[in-house]
Amino acid sequence: MLGSQNNDPITELASAISLKYRCHDRGGKGFSYPTAIDSKSHNTSEMLLVREVAMMIVMDRLTDKPDWHLKVYDDTITDKWIQEALALPVEQLYDDIVTDSPGSSNPKMLTSIFDRECLEYCIKELRAKAKFFEETGLVPTLDVDATAVKSDSLVDENLRRRLQAAFATLTQDQNDNPDWHPRTNDKVRNLVHPSLYPFVYGRSRLFLDEVVGVKDAVHRWSGKGEVIPKVSESSGIPAVSDTYQWLPANVKFQEDGSVKFTSYINGLHPNKYPEIYRTIETLVEKALPAWDFCLKQVPNYLHGGPSNEGDRAIVAGRKGSRFPRPRDPDDENEENWTPYFEVFKRAQHAKRGESDKDDSISNPASSDSEDYDEDEVDYEAQSEGGNYYSGTRGQVAWQMMREPVQPAAPEFKAVDYGVKPGDSLRERFKDIQIIVKMASIELTPDKPEFPAGSWHVEGQQNEHIIGTALYYLDSENVTPSHLQFRMSTISDDDYNVGQDSFNWMERVYGTVLRDAQAVQRYGSVETKQGRLLAFPNVFHHRVSPFELQDKTKPGHRRFIALWLVDPYRRVINTGNVPPQQQSWWMEQAFQGLTTQDAEKIPSAVANLLSQSAPGHSISALDAATRGGGSLPGELMNMVKEEAAKIEGPMSLEEAKEHRLKLMDERTQFQSQVESEWESETYNFCEH
Known part of the structure; x- marks a missing residue:
């Protein structure tokens, strides 16, 4: 079992400021979690048949039906489902299947996708998943080389109400100074966001050891620590930031099966909101089985990993396509076509x-034509x-x-969906690191629409995010929205086709194989109220657009995001970095100040202190600004000069400036990643 390592502090510091990793290895014993950011990890998908992706989409939609896990055993109901799927318009399915490759036209659409046999296969698979759902409350979906997992029952109504209460409390407390996320046209309101007060190289204070806890974070550690200088050398890895890092909180597994934050959540005051901490801990507990199922660990042969042929990847559920690879996909194979x-x-x-x-x-002369x-x-x-x-x-x-003959559905083979003993996060590690975000998308009659998001992966490489868990606690007066998924594919996979003889493959796989983006769409999952949705960071994903249902009334969609850091890594976290909020430090420093004592503070000094934390009123200091004593001008100038030399915790204004720079940096990074994805193209014409 792995846990925090007591490494030499100098080694830890060197690892912490390393531009290559920005973290230290915790002894992964040759295993790693793949991500879409790391090009050297196992993060690619097979090319999937249009038919298989459509089957996944249909199964996902069927598992959204109430009591699907019971109805799936009723042949009358399942026959109706099959008929409904056969009647689905091909165009509707293609919207979720075909990759929108820049600069390429899509292959001709199939005239039909399903036959009864492949839908009967779906029913058999759903019956197997129903058994797993009854045991765990989890529904594996969009599952081939990677999988998402959803649950509408893991988070019970009591926990949902507690989360709603947490949102209501934070919203009320922040009403005087709401944090509208930049560049969202005041549609996304942040309650807790990792981009505000991130770790800033050359600015943030840090301890080599993880000494900062939860209850003691502000009063004992705020404003303390050493500043790590920014190292301005090129890492050669565009995904690694030399300036910013989101700060995860440390979470320890307890003997009773619960979890406990052992360091504060960045952006959530640990002393003001202990109940919200307990609520989020409960949500983390609920997310763990979903992560256990959808996160794959693979042998890392480059770093001392297993070398025996029997060594296995640690993964639950399906491990590849339902369909065998076509034996002779060449256009010249007449059996690939009908008639x-x-x-x-x-x-x-x-x-x-x-x-x-x-x-x-009618025209005897026509025979001469x-x-x-x-x-x-x-x-x-x-x-x-x-x-x-x-x-x-x-x-x-x-x-x-002619029309392509699509590969027939294979014989159904049962898949072991269970997580093997010893493979869960709780069994393999003593603790984990979690990044928390709490936000609400707010629409109004003046701003009734929320646009589609851009394709992206979570975090940057120095944050080592391997998985996401999203919980949608509240939706009101908004249309349904989905999270869409795709993966990179192997662009040079060797299929046995002749020169320019791959039209059949283009039709059945739904992608151009000549200079088209090597990306595989997996479908989408609805982000409905009460749903927990988890997925690995090998998926690129984006939010589909939605809008107000009733355009005369406001509406919202509220969610909490949990991002899991690779447990084999230990990144700089809130155990190392004291709270950076200047307002928290000010409140703690002056909370015991009486009005009588405050009057002894010169009003100019009180003003200087108050101005350093705008928007945060401290009553005793306010009294001092109005009635405190005076200070000679020359002495006051000396105070200001000395105060300017002291680099204390960040003001909100400074934190927001860093957030904008962080956002610009990540926009550039995502653009680079997108360019890399687009540059990986199929080139079957070179076969």
Whole structure:
């Protein structure tokens, strides 16, 4: 079992300021958690058939139905589900399946996706998942090489009400100075956000040891510690920031099965809100089984990992595609198409024979016209999808109208969805690190729409985020919204196809294989009220747009995000970094100051102190600013000069300036990541 290591402080500090890692390794014994940020990790997906992604989407929607886990055993109901799925418009499914590749046109749409056999496969899979759901409350969804997991029952109504009360308390306490997230047009209100008061290299104070706790964080440690100088050397890793890092809180597993924060949550006052801390601890407990299921650990052979062939990845549930790899996907394989060419020719002959017979009766001269020569060679044509066809006129006509034969659903094989003994986070580690965000999307009649988000992964590499858990506690007067998922794929995977002979593959996989982005869409999951949704950070994801249902009334969607740091790493955290909020320090420093004592403080000094924490009133200091004694001007100037030299905790104004710079840095990083994803393209034309 792994836990906090008592490494040499100098080694820890060197690791902490290293531009390559910004953390220290906790002895992962050769295992690692893959992420979409680290190009060297196991973070890619297979190319998936349009049919398989559509099957996942249908299964996800069916598991949104009330009592689905009971109804799935009723053949009458499941037959109705099958009929409904068969009737789904192809265009509707394609919206969630086909990758929007920049600069590329999509392949021609399949005329149909499902047959009864593949939907019967879905029912068998759902029955297996129903058993797992009854045991755990979890629903694996969109599962192939990675999986999301959802639950509408893990968080009970009591915990949901406690979270609602937490949001109400923080909202009320912050009403005088609400924190609207920059660049959201005052639609996203932050209650707790890691980008405000992040760790800032060259500014934030830090202890080498994790000495900062929860209850003692402010009164004992605020304003203390050493400043780590910023190292301005290139890391060669654009995903690593040399300036900022989100600060996780430390969470320790307790013997009774609960969890306990052992350091404060950045942005949540540890002494004012102990009940909110306990509520979030309970939510972390609920999220652990979801993370256990969806997070994959893989042998890290580059860093002393297992070397035996029997060494396994630690992963629950499905480990790959439901469909076997096609044996002969080449366009020249006539079995990949319907109808066969000879069947097409006979149909054309019969059709033309009937047409010629009618023409000769109505117009005897028509028999002298030029015959349609299906054997004419060197004929070329271009389809609507941009594909070029060549051969005889008859062959080209067949190529342009034929439909691909989609791989048949394989025999259903049961999947072990259980997490193996010894593989859970609680069993493998003594503690974990969690980053917390609490926010509310607020829409009004003047601002009735929330736009689609951009594709992104969470955090930067020095934060080592491996998983996300989102809980949607409250939605009112807003339309449904979904979280969409995709993964990078292996762009140079070797399929047995000839030069320019991959049109069948493009059709059944739903992607252009010539200079198109090597990305696989997985579908989407609804972010409904009461839902806990967890997924690994190998997924790129984005929020779909939503709007007010009744445009005359306000509405909102409130959620809490928990981001899990790689437990094999130990990043700089709130155990190292005392609270940076100047207002917290001021309140603690002057909370015992009586009005009588305050009057002894010169009013100019009291003003100076009050101005250092704008928006935060301390009654005794306020009294001193009005009635305190005076101070000679020369002496006051000396006080100001000395005060300017002291770099204490951050003011809110400074913290917001850092937040904007952090956001700019991450926008640039996400742009670089997106460019890298776009640069990874399929190039089957080189086969």
